[in-house]
Amino acid sequence: MPSTTAPPIAQSPAQAPALVWFRDDLRLDDNPALDAALASGRPLALLYVLDTFSPNLRPMGGASRWWLGRSLAALETAIAARGGRLILMRGAAEDIVQMVAQDLGAGAVFWNRRYGAAEIAVDTALKAALTARGLVVESFNGALLHEPWTVRTQAGGPFRVFTPFYRNAATRPLRPLARPHGAWRFAPATAGRASRGETIADWSLEPRAPDWAGGMRAAWSPGEQGARQRLEDLIDRGLEGYAELRDRPDLDHVSRLSPHLRFGEISPHQILAALRHAEAAGTVSARDAGKFVSEIYWREFSYHLLFHNPDLAQANFNARFDAFEWAANPEATRAWRRGQTGYPIVDAGMRQLWQTGWTHNRVRMLVASFLIKHLLIDWRQGEAWFWDTLVDADPASNPASWQWVAGSGADAAPYFRIFNPVTQGEKFDPDGAYVRRFVPELAALPPAFIHKPWQAPGEVLARAGVRLGESYPRPMVDHAAARERALDRYGRIRGD
């Protein structure tokens, strides 16, 4: 029952609360669904549903769950500062949203769209059910610069190649930033489960035994404020040669905005607007800004692919790869996951991933290529590991990127381009600073051998305290032999 002191829930249909359902948009600024609710003049109710029940939804990985808990806590705080409350509920979203709407006597429900098939199925069913009960239901684009179905080839179909996609998409007008306007008037507490709600702690999103999140806590500030700060820092530093230096994992020239984007703590529109502003002010070069924007469009392209290929994380985009003979080698997979392959740059990347929930794009390409081509392990196994360990594990960018590296994807790197982990290390981590940071047992090796310790003379190894095969593994495969094997395997699906 409503409390006797609270105003009646719905004095008139136009005053029935607007329920905003947060999903991958954990921010208050530039949030079109929230903005529409505020603009409606209705009292607000804000909801997040931990949906581990709807069929076919991919459960979040461990690192993402950690991030989610922190991000929701930040959102709760921001809402509380405006005098409101974030209702937290766990269950099948279709049931929960209807139940909360009913408990509140809501007259309207707003959300920002998602692009996975299972998510779309939930949203479509919910929209039909709520509309049938007479509620206003509206959805918005909060996550992408352009809706995937609006960017089309001349023939009217989806794009399969990035560059024409980018050329086409980048000329389209962008929606204006949504600036929350109208009064923040919250719906009073009501009866039912929603009035009690749940807490973030109820959901055990943080790892306990063991607590593996220490490195992530040190590295990240989840939430809208943290996202804004990261963007500001990036712009303050003028992007510092992003176009030139974005491939260097030993330096700090990338934005690390990916988890913030994944959870919608910042929108691509906000990023583009800030870049354009800085470019106009002359604090960021057109070259750096252009390169950065094109990377944001790789994210867009990934969502374009996901929308048009809902099974992107399961099925080869290029069906020829269905015949590829992957190896079953759990021991090799385990060594890769643990950063014990014997190739320092690969091991540094896998350990950075485990410790911090993130690794640099160049290194992602290298470790993925190593798993797929040197070890011949199915890209889906790597994708699944990244899904579990990345704080930015993204339903579109992760499978699209794994397929890109595998050669099975859209506009993919050709399979026969097999990265040499030694020369790649020497090129992109020339002094070995990156390897030293994440593979400390090699830290005392001189730059000439840091990426190939097995070639170091005995006395150099001894001086550096490295005992190959004991303190650090020997390479688990020989690069040249692995390369030949991979090309041979690939030749079979090409019919060579």
Ligand code: FAD
């Ligand atoms: P920046 O260089 O600062 O780029 C800015 C933003 O552009 C990123 O935050 C990201 O949103 C977008 N972006 C940049 N490069 C790419 C790209 N190649 N594809 C799609 N978007 C891009 N990115 C994810 O967000 N989630 C994933 O799960 C993910 N999995 C990947 C798996 C593999 C095997 C590979 C090779 C790449 C993957 N990427 C993924 C893409 C890319 O590595 C990350 O987006 C990037 O490293 C994030 O760091 P950043 O924010 O500092 O990037």
